[in-house]
Amino acid sequence: QKEVEQNSGPLSVPEGAIASLNCTYSDRGSQSFFWYRQYSGKSPELIMFIYSNGDKEDGRFTAQLNKASQYVSLLIRDSQPSDSATYLCAVGASGGSNYKLTFGKGTLLTVNP
Amino acid sequence: GAGVSQTPSNKVTEKGKYVELRCDPISGHTALYWYRQSLGQGPEFLIYFQGTGAADDSGLPNDRFFAVRPEGSVSTLKIQRTERGDSAVYLCASSLRMWDEQFFGPGTRLTVL
Numbered sequence: 001q002k003e004v005e006q007n008s009g010p011l012s013v014p015e016g017a018i019a020s021l022n023c024t025y026s027d028r029g030s031q032s033f034f035w036y037r038q039y040s041g042k043s044p045e046l047i048m049f050i051y052s053n054g055d056k057e058d059g060r061f062t063a064q065l066n067k068a069s070q071y072v073s074l075l076i077r078d079s080q081p082s083d084s085a086t087y088l089c090a091v092g093a094s095g096g097s098n099y100k101l102t103f104g105k106g107t108l109l110t111v112n113p
Numbered sequence: 114g115a116g117v118s119q120t121p122s123n124k125v126t127e128k129g130k131y132v133e134l135r136c137d138p139i140s141g142h143t144a145l146y147w148y149r150q151s152l153g154q155g156p157e158f159l160i161y162f163q164g165t166g167a168a169d170d171s172g173l174p175n176d177r178f179f180a181v182r183p184e185g186s187v188s189t190l191k192i193q194r195t196e197r198g199d200s201a202v203y204l205c206a207s208s209l210r211m212w213d214e215q216f217f218g219p220g221t222r223l224t225v226l
Contacts, residue, residue, distance in 0.1 A: 088155050100158050100169065
């Protein structure tokens with residue numbers, strides 16, 4: 001059973017701070033990694049994807065991947081109250097089944113004004 | 114352009130009844146996925162279509178669940194003899210090709226009384 005683990009939170013940060021969200025996964029052969037944001041009562045919204053080791057930046061968001069440690073993280077710089085949501089880490093399966101995403105339970109982030 | 118759409122947004126049914134949930138993917142997306150999300154959990158993979166065929170139905174929990182995509186666009190998830198444990202949000206996602214990023218629809222909240 002492939003697993004994706006996230007701290008459930010809640011993670012609380014002040015406005016303007018950096019929020020750091022972490023994720024570990026069990027499928028060593030996984031090649032694709034995604035971060036989704038989910039507001040309460042809404043569906044997941046893709047915010048970042050990363051396929052290679054290292055950092056990938058998009059605006060205020062930076063995804064970090066370390067395949068050797070089976071670790072993915074998401075940094076949100078200059079956090080805003082509108083960033084308050086649950087952040088889901090998703091990992092594509094290995095062995096040609098990368099379309100099959102396994103999600104963590106999500107980390108609830110609260111950004112306090 | 115239009116995103117993934119799903120109907121109905123909410124469905125309340127009685128135990129033992131049959132339900133159909135519809136998904137209309139993003140135009141031009143060849144890959145379509147169904148997930149199920151229970152309260153406090155991340156989405157759980159159910160089935161993946163490439164074109165008209167179900168390429169991977171390994172996530173369907175039992176034979177009461179069935180899905181079709183007869184013309185390679187709209188898909189219907191069918192649940193027979195519904196049980197209270199089937200209550201969840203059913204999410205549909207689509208991607209341009211099987212290895213591309215998946216975009217989710219708003220979901221159908223199914224409640225089985």
